Amino acid sequence: MGKTLLPLTVKDFKSDQEVRWCPGCGDYAILAAVQSFMPELGIPRENIVFVSGIGCSSRFPYYMNTYGMHSIHGRAPAIATGLSTSRPDLSVWVVTGDGDALSIGGNHLIHALRRNVNLKILLFNNRIYGLTKGQYSPTSELGKITKSTPVGSADSPFNPLSLALGAEATFVARTIDSDRKHLQSVLRAAAEHEGSAFVEIYQNCNIFNDGAFELIKDPGTRDDHLIRLEQGEPITFGPEGRWSVVHPEGSFGLRVQEGGTPLRHDATVDDPAYAFALSRLSGSDLSTTPIGVFRDVTRPSYDELITKQLADAKAQATGTPEEMLTGLLHSGDTWTIL
Amino acid sequence: MSAPTKRVEQLDRVVIRFAGDSGDGMQLTGDRFTSETAQLGNDISTLPNFPAEIRAPAGTLPGVSSFQVHFADYDILTPGDAPNVLVAMNPAALKANLADLPAGADVIVNTDEFTKRNLTKVGYAASPLEDGSLEQWSVHPVALTSMTVAALEGSGLSKKDAERAKNMFALGLLSWMYSRPYESTLRFLERKFAKRPELVAANKAAFTAGWNFGETTETFSVRYEVKPARMLPGTYRNITGNAALALGLVAAGVRSGLPVFLGAYPITPASDILHELSKHKRFGVTTMQAEDEIAAVGAALGAAYGGSLGVTTTSGPGVALKGETISLAIALELPLVIVDVQRAGPSTGMPTKTEQADLNMALYGRHGEAPLAVIAPKSPSDCFHAALEAARIALTYRTPVILLSDNYVANGSEPWLLPEVSELPDLRVEFAREPNDADGRFLPYLRDPETMARPWAIPGTPGLEHRIGGLEKADKTGDISYDPANHDFMVRTRAARIEGIPVPDVEVDDPDDNARVLVLGWGSTYGPIGAACRTLRQRGLPIAQAHLRHLSPLPANLGAVLAAYDKVVIPEMNLGQLAHVVRARYLVDAIPFNQVSGLPFTAATLESMLEDVVKNG
Numbered sequence: 001m002g003k004t005l006l007p008l009t010v011k012d013f014k015s016d017q018e019v020r021w022c023p024g025c026g027d028y029a030i031l032a033a034v035q036s037f038m039p040e041l042g043i044p045r046e047n048i049v050f051v052s053g054i055g056c057s058s059r060f061p062y063y064m065n066t067y068g069m070h071s072i073h074g075r076a077p078a079i080a081t082g083l084s085t086s087r088p089d090l091s092v093w094v095v096t097g098d099g100d101a102l103s104i105g106g107n108h109l110i111h112a113l114r115r116n117v118n119l120k121i122l123l124f125n126n127r128i129y130g131l132t133k134g135q136y137s138p139t140s141e142l143g144k145i146t147k148s149t150p151v152g153s154a155d156s157p158f159n160p161l162s163l164a165l166g167a168e169a170t171f172v173a174r175t176i177d178s179d180r181k182h183l184q185s186v187l188r189a190a191a192e193h194e195g196s197a198f199v200e201i202y203q204n205c206n207i208f209n210d211g212a213f214e215l216i217k218d219p220g221t222r223d224d225h226l227i228r229l230e231q232g233e234p235i236t237f238g239p240e241g242r243w244s245v246v247h248p249e250g251s252f253g254l255r256v257q258e259g260g261t262p263l264r265h266d267a268t269v270d271d272p273a274y275a276f277a278l279s280r281l282s283g284s285d286l287s288t289t290p291i292g293v294f295r296d297v298t299r300p301s302y303d304e305l306i307t308k309q310l311a312d313a314k315a316q317a318t319g320t321p322e323e324m325l326t327g328l329l330h331s332g333d334t335w336t337i338l
Numbered sequence: 339m340s341a342p343t344k345r346v347e348q349l350d351r352v353v354i355r356f357a358g359d360s361g362d363g364m365q366l367t368g369d370r371f372t373s374e375t376a377q378l379g380n381d382i383s384t385l386p387n388f389p390a391e392i393r394a395p396a397g398t399l400p401g402v403s404s405f406q407v408h409f410a411d412y413d414i415l416t417p418g419d420a421p422n423v424l425v426a427m428n429p430a431a432l433k434a435n436l437a438d439l440p441a442g443a444d445v446i447v448n449t450d451e452f453t454k455r456n457l458t459k460v461g462y463a464a465s466p467l468e469d470g471s472l473e474q475w476s477v478h479p480v481a482l483t484s485m486t487v488a489a490l491e492g493s494g495l496s497k498k499d500a501e502r503a504k505n506m507f508a509l510g511l512l513s514w515m516y517s518r519p520y521e522s523t524l525r526f527l528e529r530k531f532a533k534r535p536e537l538v539a540a541n542k543a544a545f546t547a548g549w550n551f552g553e554t555t556e557t558f559s560v561r562y563e564v565k566p567a568r569m570l571p572g573t574y575r576n577i578t579g580n581a582a583l584a585l586g587l588v589a590a591g592v593r594s595g596l597p598v599f600l601g602a603y604p605i606t607p608a609s610d611i612l613h614e615l616s617k618h619k620r621f622g623v624t625t626m627q628a629e630d631e632i633a634a635v636g637a638a639l640g641a642a643y644g645g646s647l648g649v650t651t652t653s654g655p656g657v658a659l660k661g662e663t664i665s666l667a668i669a670l671e672l673p674l675v676i677v678d679v680q681r682a683g684p685s686t687g688m689p690t691k692t693e694q695a696d697l698n699m700a701l702y703g704r705h706g707e708a709p710l711a712v713i714a715p716k717s718p719s720d721c722f723h724a725a726l727e728a729a730r731i732a733l734t735y736r737t738p739v740i741l742l743s744d745n746y747v748a749n750g751s752e753p754w755l756l757p758e759v760s761e762l763p764d765l766r767v768e769f770a771r772e773p774n775d776a777d778g779r780f781l782p783y784l785r786d787p788e789t790m791a792r793p794w795a796i797p798g799t800p801g802l803e804h805r806i807g808g809l810e811k812a813d814k815t816g817d818i819s820y821d822p823a824n825h826d827f828m829v830r831t832r833a834a835r836i837e838g839i840p841v842p843d844v845e846v847d848d849p850d851d852n853a854r855v856l857v858l859g860w861g862s863t864y865g866p867i868g869a870a871c872r873t874l875r876q877r878g879l880p881i882a883q884a885h886l887r888h889l890s891p892l893p894a895n896l897g898a899v900l901a902a903y904d905k906v907v908i909p910e911m912n913l914g915q916l917a918h919v920v921r922a923r924y925l926v927d928a929i930p931f932n933q934v935s936g937l938p939f940t941a942a943t944l945e946s947m948l949e950d951v952v953k954n955g
């Protein structure tokens with residue numbers, strides 16, 4: 001069969017599988033946004049692979065009419081690393097959740113980011129374990145009362161963006177399931193990024209953690225709490241830009257204050273300290289939550305470096321593979337018996 | 339170096355053990371002696387023995403490192419039960435190895451290290467060189483260190499650096515004693531120290547001094563010769579199991595035309611395979627040192643999904659961690675080679691000691707009904723062919739294959755008759771290119787009726803976009819299925835497709851066809867079992883030997899082979915794991931014989947055990 005003819009449409013990316021998330025789940029909105037965004041990539045769908053782990057979000061690959069693997073809990077970044085490294089021609093996407101990526105698979109996530117593997121990692125953060133029916137997750141707020149923590153959880157949550165930045169991620173962004181336009185703009189930037197792109201998507205679990213992000217979704221409250229980062233623009237929010245994000249003199253971090261001279265956002269700042277400071281503005285209470293691209297810098301990807309090592313070695317080789325193998329077997333001290 | 343002037347005695351076989359502190363370079367010395375011996379055309383088998391600590395405290399018993407080489411003018415099967423010659427570089431090396439020495443053996447000791455302090459370290463109240471306790475052996479005291487330093491006077495090296503060349507003095511002396519050709523060692527020194535000409539000169543000088551010392555001193559009155567063995571014609575090289583296994587994987591890449599992707603996490607005693615493969619990028623071999631064992635197998639599986647020959651190499655603790663991913667590979671029905679270089683367990687156990695106790699884990703160590711193929715190499719050079727066989731089964735039958743090597747074959751070495759590349763198995767595979775259903779759909783779980791393998795449709799293939807995963811799949815379509823009958827069918831199908839892999843019949847070595855006792859082994863016990871059987875037959879006691887390479891599935895003729903003998907004995911370096919399989923599967927009351935000391939069986943141990951069974955039933 002020949003290559004798929006471009007351009008593709010939304011329909012081309014819908015698989016024949018019945019979508020089986022709970023009615024009202026934020027995952028539907030993300031799926032729809034991804035499916036309708038995919039044609040924009042201009043990549044034949046046979047060259048796109050979605051790899052997931054375990055959890056509600058990890059059902060995602062079944063619904064995309066691309067290549068896909070629903071793997072095991074936490075291991076998607078590792079599996080995708082092998083795939084992407086050995087097949088640099090593919091566009092490899094990882095779909096994961098807060099439990100999958102940050103709990104059982106935390107090690108693989110940080111190492112994929114450190115290596116800068118050419119993966120687009122979408123972390124659906126609903127701050128709860130959905131598939132196992134409602135235990136607290138590594139992003140649940142301290143004191144969370146769930147089935148497994150009847151008197152409240154005693155462990156502090158991860159800030160996923162701070163974690164990713166600490167792991168030297170070259171692209172770090174946050175968006176929200178219900179804001180399709182913003183979600184797609186972030187996906188677009190992620191897709192264009194060479195290397196690991198880490199996108200945290202706040203996603204509502206209407207069964208076990210409904211309304212977790214209501215403060216920044218409700219039109220009545222969001223403007224006072226949601227900080228939209230725009231490249232090159234001053235970081236302000238609230239009615240008529242009432243609030244500014246500033247860098248107080250002599251301070252390590254950033255602060256929100258009324259008025260003052262706001263910082264101008266630049267995701268390309270090489271020092272991760274800037275994006276890290278931005279990531280620290282948001283906590284469990286969401287009272288000041290930036291969304292958008294926090295960091296977007298260039299560093300050679302693992303795939304690229306490995307591909308180059310292979311290419312360089314092959315360029316120096318002479319002879320057919322069989323001749324080379326004969327040479328290899330006969331290397332070292334040999335002797336001949338007649 | 340001068341021509342021999344001393345009396346020359348012919349021997350048919352010799353076992354030498356070089357022993358010293360782990361910093362004394364005993365592995366290198368042994369390696370070089372082996373290489374010289376190989377050049378001469380003797381048959382060889384070697385066994386290194388070293389502590390897990392890189393540099394245990396100097397001069398202590400735990401710090402002793404040794405290398406044993408057995409060479410002969412006939413084909414040999416083991417590194418030898420007991421050394422005829424011990425080279426002891428210090429009191430610890432002497433003390434740690436004395437128990438293995440038969441009376442009359444030669445002991446060459448480095449007297450310079452027999453200081454009061456060193457003696458005390460290992461609990462000698464008086465020097466064993468002086469208190470008569472070594473009377474049953476032929477002791478040759480040699481001031482190795484000081485003679486090395488004297489030979490290097492004027493070389494410009496510090497005393498400490500000069501002392502480091504003492505292993506070359508020892509090598510020179512032993513090379514003289516056994517009439518070894520030394521040119522390859524001199525060339526080796528030139529290569530090794532290419533950037534430090536002063537060290538080339540110093541090490542050569544130390545070697546020559548050792549050789550000349552043998553020639554002139556009265557301590558050694560005899561020189562020995564061991565004539566070349568009669569071996570099949572062809573080109574040989576000496577090779578360790580780990581090196582052979584790595585080359586087998588490179589060869590599998592060449593013969594399949596697929597890129598090889600190794601995901602590995604460093605672990606003793608498997609790391610050398612990673613090291614070796616990382617040198618062969620020109621063959622399209624990618625090696626990824628992963629963040630952990632789980633990522634290592636995950637990356638290999640991801641690469642396999644993309645059309646590579648995916649491989650992960652590890653030891654027992656690593657296989658335990660990889661279990662869940664191996665199960666995923668079983669569900670996905672993708673090719674994957676998992677190499678387990680077994681070591682003594684459980685837990686960290688004894689990382690540098692050998693064992694065969696991962697057979698149960700390889701066969702059963704996963705959740706659910708999770709069958710896969712298991713094979714084991716029988717000798718260092720056989721690791722090459724076993725790796726090719728593992729790749730063949732994985733690629734042809736789209737299944738994970740566990741290759742059970744162990745520390746004994748991995749680090750042991752023997753001469754390897756180099757194969758013709760064109761005669762190695764053809765491992766080419768066909769990726770799926772077209773829809774396989776009448777109505778133009780692609781069914782990822784529609785099987786090849788011959789191999790029961792599903793199509794390998796790699797990403798990038800237009801029209802075959804499909805989703806796979808760990809959830810149970812419907813037959814043919816691969817869609818998620820919770821249907822009870824489908825699950826039952828799929829579980830049985832996965833079992834049947836492994837059971838149905840055609841593997842060669844097990845061969846029985848029963849030269850006179852009159853044995854009543856069969857000894858059945860698997861993996862690295864081949865050498866000592868074979869040596870024991872040989873001796874028993876020479877003594878007129880008939881015994882049959884069969885050795886399993888394929889442990890899952892088992893050869894189709896195994897039941898009949900077992901039934902043909904009155905007694906079946908199964909020696910294993912575990913507590914009877916194969917014996918358990920044989921009893922359960924064939925209802926044969928096999929006699930297990932087990933040793934879990936971290937050391938390989940000696941031929942003598944097996945000989946006396948088997949003799950008892952043959953004579954007394």
